[in-house]
Amino acid sequence: MSTAGTPRPADASGPTDDRRRWQALGVGLVAAFMTLLDVSIVNVAVPSMDRALGASPSDLQWVLSGYALTFGLVLVSAGRFGDARGRRSAFVFGIALFTVASALAGLATSPAWLIAARLLQGAAAGVVNPQVSGLIQELFRGPERGRPFGLLGATIGVSTAVGPLLGGLLIAIGGEEHGWRWVFFVNIPVGVVAVVLGWRLLPSRPAQPRDSRRLDLVGVLLLGIGVLLVLLPLVQQDWRTPTKWLLVPAGLVALAGFGAWERWYARHRDPLFDLRLFGFRSYALGALIALVYFGGFTAIFFIFTLYLQNGLGYSALVAGLAITPFALGSAVASALGGRIVDRFGRPLVAVGLLTVVIGLVTVVVVLDLAPGDAAVPWLTAAPLLLAGLGSGLVIAPNQTLTLAQVPIPQAGSGAGMLQTGQRIGSAAGIAAVGSVFFSSLATSDGDFSFAFRHSLLLAAGVIALALVAALLDVAVGRRADAAGRHPG
Structure with missing residues (x-):
């Protein structure tokens, strides 16, 4: 489709091979889980890397942030490449590169080696992820997209939240000295299988005019x-x-x-990206909600891990277990949200955002009233579960609504721009919330509980801004519906 004309919403027709498309989706979700997991799983492995490689604080910062940096850099370009040249080729190349980079990271003998592998790994993840969203746009039509986008939302939420738990488990199994290597090695068998199945199951290159395939x-x-x-x-x-x-x-x-x-x-x-997609209210406000929500959402796990491990002395495994209620709530609600989003629309996202804010504020209240810092993982379990349930009603439904009107030939680049906003939001949120955490720690003579409560309130405030955007979308939508029912 030439973009010289106005973009049109995707049509309602769908592919006939139902079993094959769900198998292809399954491969895509596994790949998305693996690549998104590596955003957070490395956090708990930092102390082990420090001891094993003698890395400086600057080195460790690059190990953590270099992945996110190169991830965000290639998303739109990779999405457009998949649109023009075929998602299967881009997906298989990205997974193969990610697998090789994971092996190189696990074999690292110096900080520079590990940093280079992480940069390559992040770029490969950025190639893979827009193909998964584009695949859903290509294989599913109309209301039937709700369920696969619900599964993708669950994958995003769970992979982000469960990373510290899996990282803690692998370090406990592999030992403090070399357990961090298994954080990377675990990707290798999964990646090899994903390459083989991706080549067999994903649709091949779309038939497009040669001119539309130019980058x-x-x-x-x-x-x-x-x-x-x-x-x-x-x-x-x-x-x-x-x-x-x-x-x-x-x-x-x-x-x-x-x-x-x-x-x-x-x-x-x-x-590369058709700016007229922002002419769709669903895409413009949905992208804004995603950017702001990820600014608060991702920062939660960063400061909670610091609080539990550095402040209270819990192991990486216990710190990961403490975040599990959020992951479980997110998984359950994402699957449900994907199924009912077409019935409730953006109000469902607003309810989810409100629930997340309530859950996070409840965590602050519980910790403020609790005597001392004992049993923090138990005290925060219920409100984190509530926040996770809310998050599941945000990520998947918002992604479904945001991409609903994106034409299929632009599905990859549209999803890539959406995810680029999420990466920028995550980086900005961690920077802002992390700064409040460390400044509060300095002004309170090392009171980690005080620092965590104040920074968590900021994260809740950022998510409240996303709620304002969702409510604005709801209000504009209702006004438009009313004008349509009563023209003139």
């Missing part, structure tokens, strides 16, 4: 520079100089240049 290299460069400049000061917390924040406006200028270029390029050929 917008100038757009790739401008978007890459813009995202890099915005993300770099956010993910590099060890850069203490305030001048690093000058990179953010420079990145915004590059992104503005990207927008201007894409508008011009779309008059002649298929652009």
Whole structure:
């Protein structure tokens, strides 16, 4: 489809081989889980890496943040490549590269080696993930997308929340000295199987005109520079100089240049990303909700892990178990949310966001009233379960609604831009909430409970901003419906 005209919503027809498409989806979800898991699973392995490799704080920061950086850099370009050249080729290449990078990370003998492997691993993850969302757009139509997007939402929520638990288990099994290597090695057998099954089950290259398969290299460069400049000061917390924040406006200028270029390029050929997708209210507000929500959502696990391990002295395994109620709630509610989102629409997302805020505020109240810091994992289990249930009603339904009107030939790039916003939101949220955590720790003479409660309130406030955006979408939608029922 040429994008010289106005984008149209995807049609309602669907493929006939029902069993094969669900098998293909299963392969995609496993790959998404594996790549998203590596965002958080490494956090609990940092002390082991430090001891084994003699890494500096700056090295460890790059191990953690380099993955997120390269992940966010390639999402839109990889999504567009899948749209133009076929999702199967992009998916298999991404998983193969991720598997090799995981092996290299596990074999690392120096901090520089490990950092390089993590950068490569993050880029491979960025190639894989937009293919999964695009695959759902391609294989499923209309209301039937609710269930697969629900499963994808559960995958996103659970992989993020359960990472510390699996990391703690692998370190406990492999030992403090070399257990961190198994955090990477565990990806190898899964990756090999995903490559084989992905090549067999995913649909091959779509039949598109040769001109529509050209890649917008100038757009790739401008978007890459813009995202890099915005993300770099956010993910590099060890850069203490305030001048690093000058990179953010420079990145915004590059992104503005990207927008201007894409508008011009779309008059002649298929652009890297069709900006007219933001003309759909569902896409524009959905992308905004995702960006802001991930700013609060991802930061929760970062500060909770610091609180439990560094502040209270719990093991990596116990810290991971403490976050499990959130993961369980998210898994259950995501599956349900995907099934009912077409019935309730954006109000379902608003209810989910409100539930997350209530759950997080309850955690703060419980810790404030609790005598001392004893039994924190037990005290926070119920409110974290509640917050997880709310999160499950946010991620999957919001993704379904956001991508509902995206045309299939743009499914990968549309999903890539959505996920780029999520990565930027995650980096900004961890930077802001983490700064409040450490500054509160400094002003309270090392009171980890005080620091955690204050930073968690900030995370809840960020999620409340996403709630405002969801309520705005609900209000605008109802006004439009009323105008449609009573024209004139």
